[in-house]
Amino acid sequence: MSEYILELCNITKIFPGVKALDGVNFQLKAGEIHALMGENGAGKSTFIKVITGVHHAEEGTIFLDGKKVEFRTPLDAQRAGIAAIYQHVTSYPHLSVAENIFMGHESVKGGMIQWKEMHKRADALLSRLNAEFSSAALMSSLSVAQQQMVEIAKALSMDARIIIMDEPTAALTRSESEELYRISEKLRDEGKSIIFISHRLEDMYRLATRVTVFRDANYIGTYDVAQITPPELIKAMVGREIKELFPKPEVEIGEEVLRVENLSRAGYFRDVSFNIHAGEIVGFTGLVGAGRTEVVQTLFGIERYDSGKIIFEGKEIQIRKPQDAMRRGIGLLTEDRQECGLILDWGIGANITLPELRKYAKRHVTNEKVENTAAKQLAESVDVKAVTIFDKASSLSGGNQQKVVVAKALGSDLKLLIMDEPTKGVDVGAKAAIYEIMGELVQKGLAIIMISSEMPEILGMSDRVYVMCDGRVTGELGRGVASQEVILELAMAKHTHHAHAQGV
Amino acid sequence: MTTQVKRNIVIEKEKSLKSLFLRWETLLILLFVVVNVMNASISKNYLNTANLFTAISTFLVKGFIAFPMAYILVLGDIDLSVGSTVALSATLLGVSYNAGLPMGVAVVIALLCGTLCGLINGIILTKFTELAAMIVTLGTMTLYRGIAEMILGSQSTGGLQNVTWFYNLYYARLGAVPYIFIIFCVLAIAFGFVLHKTTFGRYLYAIGNSRVVAHYSGIPVQAIRLISFTLVGFVCGISAIYYASWAGTVRFDIATGYELEAISMVVLGGISTAGGKGNFPGTVISIFTIGLLKYGLGLINVNSQTILMIIGAILIVVVTIPNIRVQKNAAKAIKPAAKRC
Structure with a gap:
């Protein structure tokens, strides 16, 4: 034996x-x-x-x-x-x-x-x-x-x-x-x-x-x-040492980009209020099923809301469909990039230019030269590991697929980028690259909402953290105050004891 | 941590001769040539221009429908109600004319009727997005034909060719070339251009690949489906007008089987019913291939049932070939070798 x-x-x-x-x-x-x-x-x-x-x-x-x-x-x-x-x-x-x-x-x-x-x-x-x-x-x-x-x-x-x-x-x-x-x-x-x-x-x-x-x-x-x-x-x-996994650069926090007041949808989330400023990364954490994904999908017009206000750049807006959100510069990277983010059979270039096709077209007539150049620049800006822009999206690893989805969102003039579990199923090397891209984006004045269940990521990348539980925001924590223990406690807080504005 | 140099991603596409030969269109053109050689050897008169155009004109009447049907199949949808829509539109045309309305008005009524039929399909499918197009259009297929039957019963409505200009729609020619052929070519170019060179066309492919991804990418998925189904109805209206001009009389049971012929033409053209794949030139080639094949088989007095069987068999063979290739590539022979570490 x-x-x-x-x-x-x-x-x-x-x-x-x-x-x-x-x-x-x-x-x-x-x-x-x-x-x-x-x-x-x-x-x-x-x-x-x-x-x-x-x-x-x-x-x-x-x-x-x-x-x-x-x-x-x-x-x-x-x-x-x-x-x-x-x-x-x-x-x-x-x-x-x-x-x-x-x-x-x-x-x-x-x-x-x-x-x-x-x-x-x-x-x-x-x-x-x-x-x-x-x-x-x-x-x-x-x-x-x-x-x-x-x-x-x-x-x-x-x-x-x-x-x-x-x-x-x-x-x-x-x-x-x-x-x-x-x-x-x-x-x-x-x-x-x-x-x-x-x-x-x-x-x-x-x-x-x-x-x-x-x-x-x-x-x-x-x-x-x-x-x-x-x-x-x-x-x-x-094969190399990764010294700093979370390079969130110090960025001056700018004007308020988005404020959400008492957003509710029966059966999913209730009285959700939060805000985010330019240059800020705001983390949303909580247990799976706490309603985080549903909230951001509502902000992007995928789901509807029953009541509450969405105030974008100081004006109250209605978001009923993704086009409403995209027109204002709100982008969403979904958790399931293969299902919702990429046409796997298409080249990465065609995927990247899809949302802004009109921008590259003249009176609805497409111009592939312009598209390809734009796609190349966007793909290179996030360092996708691909040989040509015609490489099929399905041929890339999870991390590189995620980079393509980021490039796709960056094709629009973004003000707010929502990332739902951005490093899920992504390996260590690509993770660092995605964090680095996030850092570059906030330096350019973007606001980023990041949903994540991974504690190190939430603690390392976020300027502020909102914790959700059972469809409610149970706490808001500033950088430095947020710790694994506090977040866990809030994430499992069955009774809402609003731990508002701790250390913010 | 950007210690690495950012890579360069190239725009050039790899071009290989091999893939050109294995392409679907190559296969189609081959089939097209075979059909023509066969026809020419059967009948000396086949290559006579006037005869050939007469033959072509007959199948162009339904060939139109393959254009918007290509869009529908690219979307991953299907429309089975086209034959019935043609029948209902032609019925209304005949009935309105025989009720004393000017032919011009009757023609507009036929177009409106077709468009409305398509719009109804589209509204049902986009309001209730969970429904399968196959089932909904199967329902409207019987519904539209049922209405035509209610209007006409077992009667026919005729005398349509008494109006000269209406007769000329189908029969008039510019030299040897029938006008219907010219219209067909213009529409083919227009439909091909929209599919391959406009944002609308790209959206059709995106939706056909994944409705969810398209929706998240900000594409108005349901509006595009609605437009496409309405377009099918409109083209069915055109087809109905040509049918009436060609036959001169209309019964409720005309144009049966148009749906399957249109779908066969599109599928043979390389657009899969799964959506998101294929191209328009293939559809145009296959309209002529199927049409001329039927004509050629008719020349040697093959009966219509047998013709259908032959076309069915060809469709299955041609659609299977690329799949055989894919599976062959996947299943490569492997020989394991034993070595101890």
Whole structure:
């Protein structure tokens, strides 16, 4: 019996024109949580797909329990006890939890599905995970965290011994992440092995015993978590040292750009009031579902509001559709850039010029030369890693896609830029670049509203922080006063005790 | 932390000969040539200009509809009600004329009727954005035809060719070239220009790729859909006028199957029903390819059912070819090698 339950040696995977993996190694012990880290594009996802039989490696060997194996199809890997849980939960939203868990391997007797038995087994699995919902619940009625639990239950129902979690905490709140940590540790103690992929250093230090780092399709090394410091780890991932992650420059705060008074929308948010000045970065934080996204979507005309006032540059305005917001110089970068921000099939240039097409056209007749020049300048101004402006948006990494979305917004004469989770799913290097762009923008006198669930980002970048909970603003904190503890307390403040204007 | 030099992003597009040969239009032109060679070898008279234009004129009557249908398919929508809209518009034209109205007024009524039919489709689909265009226009397809049947019953309304200028709409020629052909060319250029060279056209593609992204980019998605559906109705009105001029009489059950022919022409032209892809020249080529193929098969007395089967088969084959290529590229053979680390 080998020391390792799963061992991959010298794996090379070539896509047309690109080496996605170049002789990488990986060793997984039984009953360990092993973190896999690296920037976007380092080859983590490809590597996972090799383990799960989705991709075939051109070179290299996979050993399972010391025996050489070959996974030709995902089914082979599944039969070998390997299950993967992806960042974007891939489930059937209109079916029940039990149906989702047993999809593809239902309990069948004489051609009939044994519903009772299936629900019983599903409930048993769920209670093993301390889930607080029943197997009869509809998948779509669950939160992302709960849906992940269903995915884990599904893996367990197939007797998975090796569970791969790809960015599982990306869409989770802090307390939900804690719950996931607990489940992971429980599974580990039961002897399962977990491969944990995450951008959050926090996740890794909290959970893993060992960490393997990939960079640019290469294997960099495997380290004991206890013996590697965050700077060392970042250096291993990025290949250079990142000294200052939050370069919010000192900027003179100018005139008030936007004031919102008692904005309400039934069922979503209530009596939301805040303001923002030119040159200021205002952070909005709180738990997922606190209503932050809904508020900014209202400001951009995606959602409607029932009552309240929006005062922009001293004048009360009505915003009913995105055009109303854009005309006044309000831009929105959505949290889900692939769904709402980019046409993935288009080149980055066409994406960038789309909102301001009229500006580059003469009497509605488009002028591609003008468009292309403008797109090139905008793309270069945010340093998109692309060769031509015709590179498809889908070919870029998450961080570079985000840069394209920023460039797209910058094509308009912006006064206020709203960024919803601007660094979600973005690797460390690109994160720093996005912070740097934010810094440049406020220096030019823009106002930025930044929604974020990441505490370091909120504390590092914001001049002021508004904390939301259950659709209300529960506190406003100035730079210096805001701390992790205070914010957390406000974010979970069920009763509004307006901690107004502390230190502002 | 801007220690790196900012990169230069180039504007030049990579051009490769290979991709030119694999392009959809190349395939289409090939098919077009094959059809013509076939027709010419079947009938000595095929390449006679006057005959050829007579043949072309007959399918141009419905060929018009493929223009706005291309817009609708680029949007990711579909319109099944076009045949019924043509029938209803032509019915109103005939009925108004025979009720004593001047032909000029009857023609305007037909145009208004078509436009209104399209507008109704558009209003339903843009007010209730969750509804699928397929279902709504399937409903109006039977609705519009039903109204035409209520008006005419089993009667026909005729005598339309007694008005000389109306007769000339379809039959008059400039030299050997029918006016309908000239109008068709002008409209083709106009529709192609709008689709490929204006902001409106770009918005159609953006919406077809992702309504959500288009909405967030400040594009008036629903207004553009409304305009497009109304445009389809208007062009159906034009088609109805030419139909009446061509046939001279109108029944409620004319123009059945126009919707499928128009959609086939557009899809064969390379615009996918999934939206956001394809281009206009392809549509124009395929209007002629399908039209002439039907004409050629008619020359050798293939019956109309068989013609439909052949066109269906060609459509499936041609639409499948690019997909076969894509799948082939995806599934590359791999040979694993064993090495211990």
